[in-house]
Amino acid sequence: MHQSTLGPWLRRPMVRPEAEMRLVCFPHAGGAASSFRPWQSLLPEGIEHVTVQYPGREDRFTDSPVDSMDVLVREVADALGPLLDGPYALFGHSMGSAVAYEVAQELRRRGFRAPVRLLVAGRASPHHAVAGDIHRRGDGALADELARYGATPREVLADPELRAAILGYVRSDYRLIETYRPSSAEPLDCPVSVFFGSEDPECGARDAETWSSTTSHPLTTTAFDGGHFFLVPRRALLAEAIGRDLGVGFQRPVRTWPSTP
Template sequence: MDPQHPPLSPWLRRPRHRPQADVRLICLPHAGGSASSLRPWQYLLPSGIEALTVQYPGREDRFGDPMVDTMHEVVDAVVNALDPLTDRPYALLGHSMGSAVAYEVAVEARRRSIPAPVRLFASGRPAPHHAHRGDVHLRDDAHLAADLTRLGGTPPEVLADEELRTAVLRYVRNDYRLIETYHPTRAKPLDIPVHVLIGAQDPECSVEAAATWETTTTREVTTEVFPGGHFFLAQQRRRVAATIAQALGQDPGDTAPTWPSTP
């Protein structure tokens, strides 16, 4: 094993290895999301940013791994995976449920005296202490599927296929249980800039709800609104990548010219 390049944790996926990157971007998907769901815009990031995405167990290449349905267990695993990667600056980006995970990861990193992220990107969800908890995980499969349809992030053909639908709803329900039973940590505000990204038509997070992130930090909070709904990250991939690049002090035009041939 090369001590300069230790193997990644099973919790992390890296679509492109960039050993010379200035900053790492640790991404945390939404409830029911996977590492591949964030790749379309990650591939558009400039070469100065190396993206890594948390792969929650129970889906894609971790389908057979036992699922985790408590915030504490997820955060503990993510911080353990992150610790060896703090030899260079890093930022956190979470979408929807992932934004709450990102907040808790930043709080836990501070508790463990691990270097703090240079910025937290919170997408598509109010600040943890202001978010509605819900009870969708307690409902039947029809209600769970209806909520996925409402948010628009799941292809209709997935929910139309009985076998595929059963497999997907298995880990979606697990993630909904995690976020709907989550009690945010009562901690003093973070000392890092927060950048809130929302979709203009997102039913989950309005501009007013985005402003609640001001309670989480002593530093500046920037809110940026994109066209689209809850899954604007995919719909506005180029704008999202450019926004993240600029916020991290990188040239958004410095992007690899070719699209990868593998997913």
């Protein structure tokens, strides 16, 4: 399937017909598919990566944001169905880790094969993560939260129009994850890998270990230098770790023009 046939929910920067498996990526709260675009030149050639594009941002700016985990999971599972004709894995960062977990559970309910592995970062397991109330606070508090993580430059938030647009979908994302209650399902029948930043207050070594309850297989944890967004400066190292955990031989792809703009 080319990008034109993937629909609104998925983005694929590069088609790799000979890839051994697909890696489906789920961004953090406030994040978008573009955050994973650099991975096309870092992941092993044997992996084709596809990223979920949440509504309300980037090329889906005019689409209404989704603030319900159940709705989001159903929509993503519908979109992924045609791509699950071979081995696949799921990767989620922060809020995306919970979405990836719930999508794995939903795909199992629908009778699809299990993912080769669930890979997560930046958040304790759904059954252990602490829910906040950021979505109930004013715009100032929400903007401060974004600035605290360094995910959005302060000069962007200083522009009234950009600030209003960004805070609109970010608030929906926070509402989704802060009102989310995990499904009481059986552990997944696939291994789970957890990546975390050594200085991340949201997910340290102890938080990473909580994911052991989500799988019937041994848990793999890997620490990286950095904070909550360690995966930006440590992209290359993380790509190597992902290839290792997925059992795909590491060979950087030849740099080519992407298949879509």
